[in-house]
Amino acid sequence: MTQEKTPLITDEMRAHVGKESEPYTLEVDKTSIRMFARAVGHTDPIFYDEAAAKAAGYRSLVAPPGYLGTPVYNPRAGGRRGFDIGPQPSRPLTRVLNGGTDIEYFDDICAGDVLTARSHVASYEEREGSIGQMLITTTKTVYTNQDGKVVAIMTGTSIRY
Amino acid sequence: MAAKWNEISEGMAIPELKKNCSTQQLVLWAAASGDFYQIHYDKDFAKSTGLSDIIVHGALKHAFLGQLLHDWLGGNGKIKRFGCSYRGMDYPNQDILCRGVVTRKYEENGQKLVDLEIWTENPEGNKTTPGSATVIINS
Numbered sequence: 387m388t389q390e391k392t393p394l395i396t397d398e399m400r401a402h403v404g405k406e407s408e409p410y411t412l413e414v415d416k417t418s419i420r421m422f423a424r425a426v427g428h429t430d431p432i433f434y435d436e437a438a439a440k441a442a443g444y445r446s447l448v449a450p451p452g453y454l455g456t457p458v459y460n461p462r463a464g465g466r467r468g469f470d471i472g473p474q475p476s477r478p479l480t481r482v483l484n485g486g487t488d489i490e491y492f493d494d495i496c497a498g499d500v501l502t503a504r505s506h507v508a509s510y511e512e513r514e515g516s517i518g519q520m521l522i523t524t525t526k527t528v529y530t531n532q533d534g535k536v537v538a539i540m541t542g543t544s545i546r547y
Numbered sequence: 548m549a550a551k552w553n554e555i556s557e558g559m560a561i562p563e564l565k566k567n568c569s570t571q572q573l574v575l576w577a578a579a580s581g582d583f584y585q586i587h588y589d590k591d592f593a594k595s596t597g598l599s600d601i602i603v604h605g606a607l608k609h610a611f612l613g614q615l616l617h618d619w620l621g622g623n624g625k626i627k628r629f630g631c632s633y634r635g636m637d638y639p640n641q642d643i644l645c646r647g648v649v650t651r652k653y654e655e656n657g658q659k660l661v662d663l664e665i666w667t668e669n670p671e672g673n674k675t676t677p678g679s680a681t682v683i684i685n686s
Binding site: 418421422424425426427428429430432442450451452453456457481482483484485486487488489490491517541543 | 566572575576578579584596597604605607609610611612613614616617618622625627628629678
């Protein structure tokens with residue numbers, strides 16, 4: 387006999403879809419760019435050497451693909467990165483996997499930029515997989531630079547189970 | 548070595564990028580990205596969640612695909628969009644082969660654009676991180 391599982395997605399969660407988060411600040415600086423580029427294994431000097439970046443036509447070191455700044459750490463925020471994920475599912479899900487990342491760029495991001503990010507949940511989806519009942523959350527984050535220009539939109543998918 | 552508009556054709560494979568993460572690289576990435584989830588550096592923790600070993604961060608594989616595109620462009624263009632799904636786990640000290648194939652070459656709003664299918668492959672030849680991208684070619 388199969389037992390009907392309680393849906394993970396609650397009315398509160400459905401109401402949360404599309405709701406924009408409080409804006410949060412991310413800094414793009416030379417040290418963080420070099421660190422990101424080094425962690426990936428980039429060899430292009432535009433990520434390390436400011437003169438090379440300027441010679442290639444950029445204001446300063448270039449943010450490597452995938453790097454959208456570092457959130458300003460606030461010890462009072464309990465160590466959470468970025469924004470609050472919102473209302474919780476009908477039962478606690480303790481494990482999380484990253485489902486996917488997609489970034490669309492609209493302008494360059496360089497060292498010295500200060501980005502403001504606003505996130506919202508685009509959708510919740512429930513699926514049954516090899517790891518059991520899963521909650522798939524798709525989040526969109528819009529990054530605006532210090533000049534008010536949208537420089538990137540990231541779509542991220544998280545899998546909680 | 549840069550990608551050149553008149554040398555790009557649909558169906559063409561771009562130069563591969565081979566990666567192989569040491570555990571040290573995963574720690575470097577944790578610090579650089581701010582992702583400190585223990586499944587990426589603490590074997591006991593990873594095993595307690597049902598994994599066989601620590602696993603490579605998904606976002607690091609996304610960044611590898613970003614490098615694949617960046618190195619191919621060689622300064623003669625920019626990434627407009629790139630994304631991927633994390634379908635399979637990858638482990639440290641195993642090859643992660645980043646590959647791409649041109650799926651479409653076109654001009655739109657005065658821009659020279661190329662769409663690509665991009666992915667990472669594990670040693671068994673499985674596409675653990677399938678994705679797609681659009682790049683702008685300068686000339």
